Amino acid sequence: MKPIFYIFIFLFGTGSFAQNNTAFEQANTLYNEGNYTEALRKYTTILDQGQHSAELYYNIANAHYKLNHVAPSIYYYEKALLLKPNDKDILNNIAYAKNMTIDAIETVPEVGFSRLIKNATSTLVFDDWAKLSIALVVLFVVLFLMYYFSQSTSKKRIAFITSVTSLIAACIVLGFAFNSYDIHQKNQIAIVFAQESQIKNEPNLRSAEAFKLHEGTKVQVIDTVTNWKKIKLSNGKTGWIITDDIKIVTDF
Template structure:
């Protein structure tokens, strides 16, 4: 079903069309990466992002280029971005774990209970968009089965329908959860080597915590120049907007 989705979305892309110049840029970036010119590869990939086009492959390769250029924060940002669109991208997960080894700050989170772990694993299998697609597809399937059952009097289809209905409810809960989460908090990666978080959005207030590049934080609030962030362990502070890159 996922394949179907991707095939359809590829068709969609062809229908709307990415500019051939951008495809050329992408190819150029890939080539310069394999030739060891990581700086140029980063430039080309970032340029495509500026033109409002993205893809998990692009983010993954951008992350690799940043990693080779020893820019930890950039690589973490790109891998995380890749995983937002394509949460089950195995290579991106692996490379992200490598990049995270270089992050100075390590915030230990308590281990989740096993059922929550399972739930999160399932939830992270698809992105929210794909979950919504899956929801609609199974809704469509149910309707199709119902129509067949009612018009052709095939009563044995009823049990299959019930299974799909249970699945549909589960997916609906997942979508709801993911949707609420994506609405309530956006995330970001610390981009400057050392960042001091203040208690208020100005430099005169007291310093709360010092964080280092590559750390993933929640963004609670946005101001013109300042960002209110929450560390994974719950600490809240304000930092300059230029010091963070939003996911």
């Protein structure tokens, strides 16, 4: 009975994948025809079925951008960037989308060694760093076995040097993987969806207003108290915003 069940799951999964591919192509056709509302509806049906990819988020963002939906377009571009951090098309289009925002917030640049580490870490996502570290560990094992069983002195020397090199590389890559995961956990990016939101000094409505933010502005969530989120801007300013006024980018 189990083999039949597994075959059914496989066939169902394959069929679902094919259906989503068809829906994706149909949505692309609608988009190319200028029917952005229907294209967006089609893309969303794929998303509702639990399918996630940088391409899907990118196309959803493009449709929102064409419809002048400021916050949703930036939100989905940011989600696409999480999966493809250095994609030139995504970076180019999100720059256009951010031009529609009202808030002009300066970014305090990182300097020194921490900037180099962060830039290096961002070249790959956590999953890719993890896969690369596993591949290097496997390579180390294979090379070490070659060193152990080889009868030739020259081959043993080469195998030993390359195995040690691969082990060191695996440790470095593993460090990048953990750093990437740590950044992901701390870097709870969110986008303001309210047309205008009052940012408070304390997490309650009676607190004094610190400043205002408008839709499409990118913030970092650093704390939560009931239905309030403490946010930090790229210029270092902090304050409290009502949870319903933002959407967390890292929520999948």
